[in-house]
Amino acid sequence: MATDPMAEIRASFFIECEELLESLQDALSEMDEGSHDNETINIVFRAVHSIKGGAGAFGLDALVGFAHRYETVLDELRSGRLDVSPEAMKLFFHAADLLQDHVRAARDAGPSPEGSEDCLRELEALIGGAPVEVEEEVTDFQPMGLSFDLDLSEDLDLAGPASQGGGCRLSLRPSAALYASGNEPLHLLRALTALGPARITCDTTDLPDLATLDPEQSYLAWSVDFEGEPDEDDLREVFDFVEDVCDYEIEYGAPEAVPPELELSDLDLSAGASEDPEAEEGFGFFKEPPDAVETAPKQPPAVVAPASGAIPAPADPAPREASKENAKEAAAPASEPSATVRVDLDxxxxxxxxxxxxxxxxxxLAQSVAEAGLPPNSAVMTGLEAFMMLTRDIQDSVMMIRAQPVKPLFQRMARIVREASGAVGKEVRLRTEGEATEVDKTVIERLADPLTHMIRNAVDHGLETPEKRRAAGKTAEGVITLSAQHRSGRVVIEVSDDGAGINRPKVRQIAIDKGLIPADTVLSDAEIDNLLFLPGFSTADQVSALSGRGVGMDVVRSAIQSLGGRITITSEPGKGTRFSISLPLTLAVLDGMVVSVAGETLVVPLSSILETATLTADDIRSLGPETNVIHVRGAFVPLYxxxxxxxxxxxxxxxxxxIVLLTAQENGARSALVVDAIMEQRQVVIxxxxxxxxxxxxxxxxxxxxxxxxxxxxxxxxxxxxxTGRTRGADLALAG
Amino acid sequence: MTDQTSQNTSEVELLSFRLADEEYSVDIMSVREIRGWTRATPLPHAPAHVRGVINLRGTVLPVVDLSVRLGMAPVEGDARNVIIVVQVGGQTAGLLVDAVSDILALPRSELQTPPELAADTAHSFIEALTIVEGRMIRVLDLTAVLPDDTAEAA
Structure with missing residues (x-):
């Protein structure tokens, strides 16, 4: 590999971070909706924890520091010592946003985000401001070889002399994935012995001789015999982060404490040495480093099969105790690599x-076959038709690859809402619908700015203050709904609020004051609403930090139009305002009208065509010496x-x-384009x-x-x- | 481009072609392929020497009428004409010429700098001159023929 492998690992760490942050946001939103179950809280905790672990490996100290303190507070939440209050949720969201900033800062080597210290203090105040205890983290990976005694590897006695007749036996068998993900059985064993005096036995029966040993595989298993009876939950907690990659089993009662006899003859010189390379692979933090993916299919079934065979009969490979962990473990390596593939956009x-x-x-091909004059039901023609269907299908499928769910975009908007509502002191809840709707990646990217602007507008102008809302008999908390859905081959994204609606007299007055419309114009409600899209329009009484910087809805509209989309506005006084954006599914193809002009074929985007018409002499009126207008539906439209x-x-x-095509421009002005003939309407590849x-x-x-x-x-x-607009004066000698 | 690819070697290979009744050539290292004539779609507001664009296996390739570019009458554009696809810098373009004639391998020393003569359009496009079997062959400077922005002042 020509490029720096570390840089690649680093890059994939940050990609993983984005995914973790997404699941963090998801879980927090779920908690916010009221589901406080352990699983959700665990997802939050694990996301932060995994980011911290990875960051530690790359020496990203600022990120590790922030994540660690955040995690500490979350740990309190997880253990039930902290209640989920709305205030706490707000802080958790804020901290998640800051964590995202920290990740970005670490990735781009930028400055650490401001305000993280304040946020952390507030967070820690929740748990009584307890100083963060510095704990030896399982994820803090210093490469550390397992030190086995070559001749005595079964006796890893960490807890002093073991006594017989123990109350509990825990047996664990790490899978290869555990090592590949940078975990380390020694840490697990240490954590277990911390729960009480125990005798640890290593089972090396599966260890092949050196010639056949695959250093990427896992061959060792351990059993831990506790003297006392540690709490089962405590035991399970040790395996919290590795339960997918490590089989374990807990047996209470009095198992025979005598470990299965170890045949030393099986254990040649390779035993200790062989395990070391695995153990030292601790730098790989990722679930599927390339190696692991490659080796996974080669994995001999025997390794997975004796899942919990460390107990009485190691020879019996049947996974009789098809426990949940086993099933999970068997399924995980197979399904994970196939779930998603990261592909370069190029x-x-x-x-x-x-x-x-x-x-x-x-x-x-179809054209030349048609020209060859073959009968329509000949084999060539039918074959060609099937070929045509196939290519259509392939084209659709390929376009779908570029499509992505709008969810990450919506999550960004959730953050905008939090920040914007905090800035103007309004209580706002963002509701999202249709997050799974898929849109072309480029459309999503270019939608972020206009959508941000619209969300800010909705918070700043759309929603009323809590006092006004209460006075109007609404809940103090305003609701902004962001929805996406497919509708007849396009994507419709709507931003609606339950605010006061557009103040039409005020909008009209502002438009008059700014000289945008004559004072005596009679406008319908819809026309007044559309005044918002005029350049240089701003309704906010005060120029706030949020919106009203002179950049208005006109910018939003032109951004949407540059994506081939349309934006419409509907508003009902007292009930709210709804902006509806309709977008093409992809930027790679376009619906166009194919026309012919002077022997040349041209395509006019269908989205810009209002109507087509045939001119009569009466429609055409001369304007200047070289220009004409046509009279259509009571309006004069320039002719080109x-x-x-x-x-x-x-x-x-x-x-x-x-024949003319009537087109509408962004500012609503219309124009008529003369063409010679309209050939067809079709999708074209841009x-x-x-x-x-x-x-x-x-x-x-x-x-x-x-x-x-x-x-x-x-x-x-x-x-x-x-x-130029020249549609007359053909006699004049024109240059060219 | 032409300089870079050929300066180090003592030999230079040229693709020679006809324009009107004159012989021209370009460094073969900048030639990507040779195509038969296809009708180009004219571009509005384009300079006279830009013949239009053609479909080169899915990419849009601008075609320059080399004859017009060098100040001569336009190439007629029929089945006998060919389009030489060249790459200069990062830019790919097609050169419409009358016909391709030969590939010549010459020692670099046989290329002569053109003498300073009266200012005609074609002059600045010629990088070197050489004589092969009694015919004079002009070596074109493609960077001058195809400036970075093909769509210069329209």
Whole structure:
């Protein structure tokens, strides 16, 4: 491997951190909803604990420090000494946000986030401000070899002379995954002996001789005979973090304390040495280091099978006691690697491109087969049809690879809500729906900013203060709902609040004051609502730190439109406001209208077309010496000749009978584009022009048609901005 | 690019081609492939020498009419013409020429710097001159023919 392996391990640690943070947020949200069961609390605890453990291995001291203190408080919660109060939940959320900042800071080697000390103090105040005890953590991995005596490895007596007739026997058999994940049986054994005097016996019967020994595998098992009867829960707690990777069994009563006789002949020189490489692999913190994944399939079944065979009959490999742990352990190594695969985005993009090629190629093939004049039910034609279906399916599946659930995006918004509500002193609850809805990765990335802005707006402007809410007979806590769903081939994301709704008289007044509309304009409610999207509009009485920086909803709208989306607003006074964003599922394909202009084929995005019409001479009115407008539904719309604007031809002398596309721009202005013919409506694969050529005014991108020719995809808004508008004066000699 | 790839060796390989009745050549190291003529989709607001874009196995490839670029009459564009796909720096482009004629291997020493002559358009694009079997062959400087931004002033 050419690159630094440590850097890769580090990178995968941070990827893992993101996943842990996500599950941390999930579990906290569940707790917030009222589920205080141990499992949820354990998830929270484990997430923080695992981050701390990993961070320790990379010497990320600030992160370790924060996580450790956070964990200490969570431990109190886990042990039931701390109650889950709303205040505590707020702090836990805040600390989780800060933990995320710490992780980011550690990853980008940036400065530690501010305010973490304050937050920690508040947290520790919950548990009485007890100084954090420095404990020897199981996850604090110094590479440490197990020191076995070669001839006497069965006797690892850590607790003094053992007495017979003990009350409890615990047998454990670590799997290879335990070592691979950087755990260490010695720590477990030490933790066990801390529970009471015990005699520990190592079972080496499975140890093969040196020639056949696989250093990645686990061959040793131990049994611990306690003199007393330690509490079962205490015993199980020792295995909290390794229960997936270590079989153990607890037997109360009086088992024969005599360990199975060890045949020293089986144990050659390799015994001690062989175990060391495993033990020293303690730096790998990850559930599946590449090695482990590779070796997993090779794993001989014999290793898994004698799961708890350390007890009376080590020879019997049948997992008779199919305990929960056993089942879990057997399933875990098989299912974990197959659950998800991390793939470089470039590779997926290459695949998407190739499949796009395949689709085009298939269309070309179909065309030439059709031209060859074969009968429609010939074998070639039917085969081609099946091929066509297959390529469609492949294209859909490949597009799905790029799709990701919106959940991480929504979680980010949850944080925005917490911060924003804290800043303006409102009580806000974010409710999310449809988190599993999948959208193209690029769409998700580019949606973050507009959505953040909208959420802040909702908190700042949408919701009332607690006092006003109470006065209006609502709960003091405002609710913002963020939902996502698929609707007819698009994704609809809605942000709604249960606030006061849009104050229409005020909005209208502001628009008049700012000179955005004439004072005497008559506007419908919907039209007033849409004034919010005008550039330079801000309704907040005071410019707060949150919103109202002059960057308004117009920016949000143009961001959404650049994604090929639309945003609409509905509001009901006293009940709330709802913003609805409708987005295409992917940015790789686009619904377009294929038109022909001056012999060239062009694609106009369907999202920008309002309607198509055939002109009559009466519709066209001349405006300036070279320009025309058309009269459509009571409004005058400027007329542009696409052929002339793109330099394909000169303006025609007459547009009578011509076909126009009526398009709407972002600011609501309409324009009419003259085309020669409308060919079809279809999905086209978008190919960028920027990289190979550069920006062309009025052209958004290119696509490849079924015949292999390239067609340009227009950007009507850009086109109109750069347009001359010449639709007359054909006699004038135009340059070019 | 041409300098980098060939300076270290004493031999230079050139792909020669015809434009009108003249012979030109480019360093073969910058040639990616040679394609038959396909109709290019014209680009609006493009300079005259940019013939348009073609589909090169799924990527959009700009095609430059080399003849126009060198100040001569446009290449007609029929089945006899070919498009030489070249890579200069990080940029890939197609050069529309009349026909490809030969691959020449020459000692570097046989390349001569063109003499300073009257200022015509084509002059600055020519990196070197050489004589092969009595024919004069011009070696093009592709970085000058294809500036970083193909879409220079439209």
């Amino acid at each position: 590779r997926i993009d290459r695949l998407v491109n190739l499949v796009g090629e395949l689709v085009i190629n298939q269309a070309m 000749d696409l052929g002339a604007e793109l330099g394909y031809r000169r303006p025609k002398t007459s547009y009578d009978g011509g 190919k960028g022009l920027q990289r190979s050529y550069g920006h062309i005014p009025g052209v958004a991108a290119a696509t490849i048609l079924g015949d292999g020719q390239i067609a340009l995809i227009l950007d009507p808004a850009d086109l109109v901005q750069n347009a």
